[in-house]
Amino acid sequence: MIRFEFEKKGTAIYMSHLDLMRCMTRALTRAEIPVKFTEGFNPHPYLVFAAPLALGISGEKEYFEIKITEEMPLEEMKDRLNRTLPAGLKILAVTESARDFNDIESASYEVFAEGRTDADWETFFAADTIPTEKKTKRGMETIDMKAEILDCKAEDTEGGVLLHLHLPCGNRRNLSPLLVVKTFVRDDEVYYTAARKCFFDKNARLF
Amino acid sequence: MELDRLLLRVKNPAWYSGGELNSVVKDKQSVKTRFAFCFPDLYDVAMSHLGIKILYDILNRREDIWCERVCAPAPDMEQLMREKQVPLFGLESRDPIRDFDFVAFTLQYELSYTNVLNMLDLAGLPVRSADRTQDMPVVIAGGPCTVNPEPLADFVDLFNIGEGEETLLELVDLWQECKGNKKEFLEKADKLESCYVPAIHDRSVKVRRRIIKDLDKVTYPEKLIVPNAKVIHDRISMEIMRGCIRGCRFCQAGMIYRPFRQKSPEIMMEQIKKLSASTGYDEISLTSLSSSDYEKLPEFADMLLDYCTPRKINLALPSLRIDNFSEELLKKMRAVRASGLTFAPEAGTQRLRDAINKNITEEDIFEGCRIAFTGGNTAVKLYFMIGLPTETDEDILGIADLAQRIVDYYYQLKIKKGKGVSVTISLSTFVPKPFTPFQWEPQIPMEEIHRRQQLLKNAITSRKIRLNYHEGKTSVLEGVFSRGDRKLGDLLECAWRKGCILDAWDEHFKYDLWLEAMEECGIRIEDYAGRRYTYDEELPWDVVDCGVSKAFLIRESKLAYQNKTSPNCKEKCMGCGVKSICGGDVCDPV
Ligand code: SF4
Numbered sequence: 001m002i003r004f005e006f007e008k009k010g011t012a013i014y015m016s017h018l019d020l021m022r023c024m025t026r027a028l029t030r031a032e033i034p035v036k037f038t039e040g041f042n043p044h045p046y047l048v049f050a051a052p053l054a055l056g057i058s059g060e061k062e063y064f065e066i067k068i069t070e071e072m073p074l075e076e077m078k079d080r081l082n083r084t085l086p087a088g089l090k091i092l093a094v095t096e097s098a099r100d101f102n103d104i105e106s107a108s109y110e111v112f113a114e115g116r117t118d119a120d121w122e123t124f125f126a127a128d129t130i131p132t133e134k135k136t137k138r139g140m141e142t143i144d145m146k147a148e149i150l151d152c153k154a155e156d157t158e159g160g161v162l163l164h165l166h167l168p169c170g171n172r173r174n175l176s177p178l179l180v181v182k183t184f185v186r187d188d189e190v191y192y193t194a195a196r197k198c199f200f201d202k203n204a205r206l207f
Numbered sequence: 208m209e210l211d212r213l214l215l216r217v218k219n220p221a222w223y224s225g226g227e228l229n230s231v232v233k234d235k236q237s238v239k240t241r242f243a244f245c246f247p248d249l250y251d252v253a254m255s256h257l258g259i260k261i262l263y264d265i266l267n268r269r270e271d272i273w274c275e276r277v278c279a280p281a282p283d284m285e286q287l288m289r290e291k292q293v294p295l296f297g298l299e300s301r302d303p304i305r306d307f308d309f310v311a312f313t314l315q316y317e318l319s320y321t322n323v324l325n326m327l328d329l330a331g332l333p334v335r336s337a338d339r340t341q342d343m344p345v346v347i348a349g350g351p352c353t354v355n356p357e358p359l360a361d362f363v364d365l366f367n368i369g370e371g372e373e374t375l376l377e378l379v380d381l382w383q384e385c386k387g388n389k390k391e392f393l394e395k396a397d398k399l400e401s402c403y404v405p406a407i408h409d410r411s412v413k414v415r416r417r418i419i420k421d422l423d424k425v426t427y428p429e430k431l432i433v434p435n436a437k438v439i440h441d442r443i444s445m446e447i448m449r450g451c452i453r454g455c456r457f458c459q460a461g462m463i464y465r466p467f468r469q470k471s472p473e474i475m476m477e478q479i480k481k482l483s484a485s486t487g488y489d490e491i492s493l494t495s496l497s498s499s500d501y502e503k504l505p506e507f508a509d510m511l512l513d514y515c516t517p518r519k520i521n522l523a524l525p526s527l528r529i530d531n532f533s534e535e536l537l538k539k540m541r542a543v544r545a546s547g548l549t550f551a552p553e554a555g556t557q558r559l560r561d562a563i564n565k566n567i568t569e570e571d572i573f574e575g576c577r578i579a580f581t582g583g584n585t586a587v588k589l590y591f592m593i594g595l596p597t598e599t600d601e602d603i604l605g606i607a608d609l610a611q612r613i614v615d616y617y618y619q620l621k622i623k624k625g626k627g628v629s630v631t632i633s634l635s636t637f638v639p640k641p642f643t644p645f646q647w648e649p650q651i652p653m654e655e656i657h658r659r660q661q662l663l664k665n666a667i668t669s670r671k672i673r674l675n676y677h678e679g680k681t682s683v684l685e686g687v688f689s690r691g692d693r694k695l696g697d698l699l700e701c702a703w704r705k706g707c708i709l710d711a712w713d714e715h716f717k718y719d720l721w722l723e724a725m726e727e728c729g730i731r732i733e734d735y736a737g738r739r740y741t742y743d744e745e746l747p748w749d750v751v752d753c754g755v756s757k758a759f760l761i762r763e764s765k766l767a768y769q770n771k772t773s774p775n776c777k778e779k780c781m782g783c784g785v786k787s788i789c790g791g792d793v794c795d796p797v
Contacts, residue, residue, distance in 0.1 A: 011226025014214060015435045019221065026433060026487030043519055056215045084487075086435060087226035191212045 001065045002077065003097040008059040012088025017052035023086065024064060031080035036067035050101045050199060050207075051169050054176055057109075058195045065097050105202040106150055107169035109177040113184060114160040114191040121154040121161055124184050132183045145183060148175045169199065210301055213287045221436035222250035223284060225298040229430040229485060231267045231274070232299050239271040240379050243297055243304040243344070245312045247322035248711065250278040254432065255440035257494060258313060258350070262371055264428035272379055275299040275307075276432075279322045279709065280329070288329060295330040305331045308382060310344045311375075312363070314352035317688035318681060318711040320359060323348075324703045327362070334700060336364050336406060341389050345382070349375075353403075354416070354463050355641045355748035358688050360405035361696035364393060368401045368751055369417035370449075372425050378402075403750065405693075413752040415788055416463070422449060422470045427478050430485040442490035442523070443482045445475055447507070451496040452776035454783075455553070456564045456767050457595060459640035460496055462755050465785040466794035467500075467776055472507040479514065491515065492523040500777075525549070548579045551590040554598070555605025561770045562597050564644075564763070569609075576613055580620055586629045587613065593659045594637035594651040596767060603659055606632060607666035614671045631673045634663065636682035639736075640689050641748040642755055644763035650686040650736040653679060680718040684710065686736030692747035695735075698728045756784030 008020070015023060025045055028035045037043040050063035074094040081091045124130075125146070132145040151166035163184075167175040177194040185192065199207035214220035235241070244263055246253030253259060259276065266274035275297030280288060288295070294303040304310055310330065312323050324334045327346065333339050336346065348356070348363045349371045356366040367374050378396060385392040397404035401417040408414070419425045431443065450467035451460065479491060491511070495501065515522050552567055554560045560567060579587060591606050610630045617628035636656055639648045651659070656679035667674055688695060702724035709715035725731065740746065742761055759782060766773060773781055776794075786794050 011221075011224040012435070014220040014224045019436050022437070023433075023435065026489075029487035029489070030484065037519065055220070084228070086228040086433070188216060192215075 001097040002068055002074070003063055003065045003095050004078075004081070004091050005093040005095070006059075006062050006064070006089060006091045008053060008062055008089055010058075010088035012086065013056060013058045016055045017049070019055075020053070021047065021049065023089070027081055027084050027089075028066065030084040031077070033066070033077050033080060034069045034072060036069045048101060051104055051107070053196060054178060056178060056194065057176075058193070060195060061092070061198050062196070063101070063199075065101070099201075099207065102171075103201045104170050104199045104207050105168065105173075106166060106200045106204070108197045108200070109163075109165045109167060109194055110197060111163040111165055111177050111181050111194045112157070112160055112192060113163070113181055116161045116185060116190070118154045118156045118161055121152075121163065121184065125152065125154075130183065132179060134179060145175070145180065148173070149180065166200075209291070209293060210296070213284070213291060213293065216287060217281070217284045219250070219281065219284075219436060221434070222278065223280065223298070224435070225301065227435050228433040230276075230299055230432050231263070233267075233273040235273065235300060235302070237270075238273040239383060240273075240309070241297075241302075241307040242266055242272055242274040242309045242311065242379070243277045243307045244274050245277040245304075245310060245323075245326055246279075247312055247314070247319040247326060248279050248709070249281055250434075251436070251438040253278045254434045254438040256313075256315065257444040257446060258315075258371075260428055260431050260444075261426075261446075262313075262375060263432075264430070265372055265426050266375060266379070268426065269376065269379070271383075273299070275304075277304055277310075277326070279326055282709070282715070285325075285329065295326055303331065305344065307344050308387065309379075310346045312346070312348045312350075314348050314350040314359070316711060317352060317358075317685045320688060320699055321703045321707045321710055323359065324362060324700060325708045334703075335361050337361070339364075343389075345389055345392065347378070351460070351463060352689075354459075354751055354753050355689065355691070356403055356405065356751070357693045357747040358691040358695040358699065360693045362699075364389075364404065364406070365396055366403040366405070366414075367417075368403060368414055368753075370419045371417075372419055374399075374401055374417050408750070410750050414750055415752045416754055418466075418754075418789055419449075419468075420789060422446075422468050423474045429478070429481040431482060431488075433486050433488070440492065441488070442492050443479065443486060443488045444492050444494050445479055445482075446470070446495065447475065447493050447498065447501050448495045452500055453497055453566070454564055454763070454773055454775060454781070456562075456644040456763055457553075457592065457637060457640075458496075459643050462642045462760075462783075463753050464496065465754055465783065466789055469501060469503075472503050472510055475507070476510050476514065479511070483514075483518070483520065489519060490521040490523060492525065494525070498524050548575075548584050548586065549588040549590065550575055552609070553590060553592050554595060554602055555591065555607070555609055556602045558770055559595060559598060559602040559605075561772050562767045563595055564767070564772050566772055566775065572609070573613070573616060576616060577620065580617055580622055580628070585617070585627065586631070588631045588633060589613075590633050590635070592635050592637050593663070594656060596637075596645055596648045597770075598659075600659075600662060603663050604666050606634075606663055607672075610667065610672045611669055614669050628671055629673065630671060631675060632663075632667075634660065634674065634676035636677070636679050638682055638686045638689055641746070642753045642760070644760045644767060646690065646746070646760065647740040647742060647764065649739045650683065652733070652737055653683055656682070677713075681710065681716060683732060683736055684718075684721060687730075687732055688735075690740065690747065691735055695730065698724055698730045701728050752788065754783070754785035754788040756787075759783045 035045040037045050046067035048065045053059045078091045078094040130145040131142050133140050134143045153164040155162050181192045201207050246259055263274050266272050296303055327334045345364050347365045349367045353366045353368050382392055393404045396402045397408055400415045403414040448469040450464045452467045455461050553565045613630050639645050660676055702721050705720045707717050707720050
């Protein structure tokens with residue numbers, strides 16, 4: 001397996017996870033990287049992402065892996081792909097993969113909410129529980145968001161508040177920073193941004 | 208940045224963000240002419256359309272022109288744009304299009320007309336030409352609907368009729384020559400063969416549709432924009448030919464894209480290789496009105512399959528006709544991936560098929576089905592139309608009967624497969640269109656559409672047959688506008704002001720408001736869609752010379768009433784008149 005580290009910024013943040021998979025598949029084809037395909041009636045490339053990134057969130061160190069059918073220098077794969085990616089996507093590094101994506105348990109995010117302050121967050125976060133509607137496979141469910149947030153720091157910054165969130169990220173548990181910020185601001189008019197910084201394993205070690 | 212503040216609040220932000228692969232970004236200081244290519248519908252429809260990509264490429268190849276795409280925003284985005292006063296912008300630069308030189312619309316269907324008005328308004332421009340000042344952009348329109356420009360004549364400064372690959376550049380040249388003097392430009396442009404400036408045009412001078420003589424020589428894009436979000440047709444489209452030899456009497460495309468011109472397989476393979484390398488798409492669709500009339504189809508299919516199979520690229524071949532349906536081709540296609548089987552008999556009885564000149568016999572249909580069924584396909588889709596001239600209840604019942612016999616035929620063939628057969632009938636309503644032999648025919652009224660739909664529905668007994676149809680309201684509106692005159696401008700504006708937009712979408716179409724607007728404007732459906740126009744009256748679209756002559760259309764119209772077919776252009780030239788616009792040297796389909 002070959003691992004690609006990439007960033008997703010600018011206009012690319014408006015791609016959903018499905019859009020991104022489609023986009024990378026095509027980019028690999030354009031770059032003529034010898035990706036291995038699955039067998040069967042409707043073959044598709046072996047392409048696995050570390051964790052889906054929801055539409056609207058930017059990613060600073062995201063990962064995907066592919067299987068290849070023949071050797072190609074890692075640097076060359078990086079250059080080839082970078083020449084053919086749409087605006088906002090960029091490959092940062094290509095390596096042999098070392099660890100299983102399933103090890104990922106959490107991620108850290110930076111969320112900016114315009115016009116809100118550190119104090120607003122403190123008040124919001126002081127509540128014993130923060131019940132929130134969350135869309136799951138079973139439909140809408142009410143969860144206690146506070147219990148899900150692993151860690152949080154808020155700091156005032158120009159124009160608003162910057163939240164450093166540490167949230168569960170994976171198949172078993174997952175919390176979207178967009179859900180957190182929407183619940184916090186409770187106002188469609190408030191502008192916010194969210195970025196995923198990096199991943200952690202179950203021992204809270206950098207992935 | 209203002210835009211990014213809105214995008215997270217709408218359902219499909221990628222429709223407005225720009226930044227797609229192969230979109231063209233230029234330095235605005237270094238270009239002379241800025242061109243907004245507007246598709247008056249949502250992004251996913253616009254970006255599925257081939258024409259916009261061809262013209263986008265042609266314009267942007269010129270260093271001094273920057274052509275950008277503009278689509279109609281969905282209602283959620285529109286609401287935010289109006290609220291935050293974000294004027295309609297080009298996707299590439301995000302600059303307001305009211306500052307561009309040209310605002311150009313492509314008119315693909317009548318039901319997009321309210322979107323044209325809405326987009327002008329969103330751009331911050333008055334919708335009527337007369338109200339726009341000299342310093343505002345020139346609003347031009349092209350596309351198939353412009354063969355009858357009258358319903359939009361009050362809103363569009365200049366119509367460019369016919370194929371735009373050459374004329375658009377000529378117009379930009381003229382604009383640059385006139386140094387941005389709009390009045391002078393419009394006066395001069397109106398003198399060009401294919402241009403119509405409704406405000407000043409002398410109606411005794413016919414506007415002639417422009418065509419490209421040699422499709423092999425005209426520029427075809429080497430790159431296509433690859434949208435970031437999924438769109439309806441997300442694939443490479445290769446136009447294999449223009450025009451159609453068939454002459455179905457209801458079909459406007461079959462008349463207004465004449466003459467029949469084919470591209471050579473070698474040139475197309477070159478183009479496909481480049482497009483494939485620049486997009487990475489895994490599907491190629493061959494587009495034309497009737498793919499099986501492409502003479503070199505067998506050899507071209509082989510070349511394509513050689514290219515596509517190892518690359519795991521699917522080949523889609525829509526509009527394959529049932530009568531020369533090739534068994535071999537189907538087998539080969541399956542080696543890649545067969546894309547559903549569709550046939551278009553259009554009418555349920557041979558009598559009516561003859562009247563509309565759809566030269567398909569029952570044997571053809573059953574032979575097509577046999578090949579499909581024995582080839583392992585169990586799903587067949589059939590396209591039919593109700594309300595065709597001379598149609599009786601017998602013809603409608605004939606649709607159910609034909610579908611039933613196809614079901615029965617499947618079981619007769621005793622194919623041992625788990626899945627049962629399924630026949631889907633897709634039913635549309637006839638709309639009389641300019642420049643067809645049926646251009647004088649009335650459309651059946653709403654109640655009659657419903658009665659005929661019910662008649663068919665009740666005649667279908669098998670659960671293997673599915674019937675899909677639309678209520679018919681949109682067809683009626685289409686019928687009003689397709690043969691409309693300039694008086695419809697008031698109706699259009701009135702309906703739009705009431706809130707009619709995105710009329711082609713069921714969920715946005717507001718028929719009640721349209722009826723209200725008609726009432727207020729004194730426009731009656733029966734005077735337009737429902738009226739039999741006469742052979743000798745002056746038609747709103749008489750100002751346009753599409754190539755096909757009125758005499759030919761009248762001959763064909765009379766043959767329909769005798770249930771007589773006409774040979775196709777390869778069998779015998781029926782003297783449609785199109786040679787007059789192509790100088791006699793192009794129309795050589797034999
Ligand atoms: S001129 Fe003759 S061959 Fe050419 S399109 Fe017309 S009818 Fe067909």
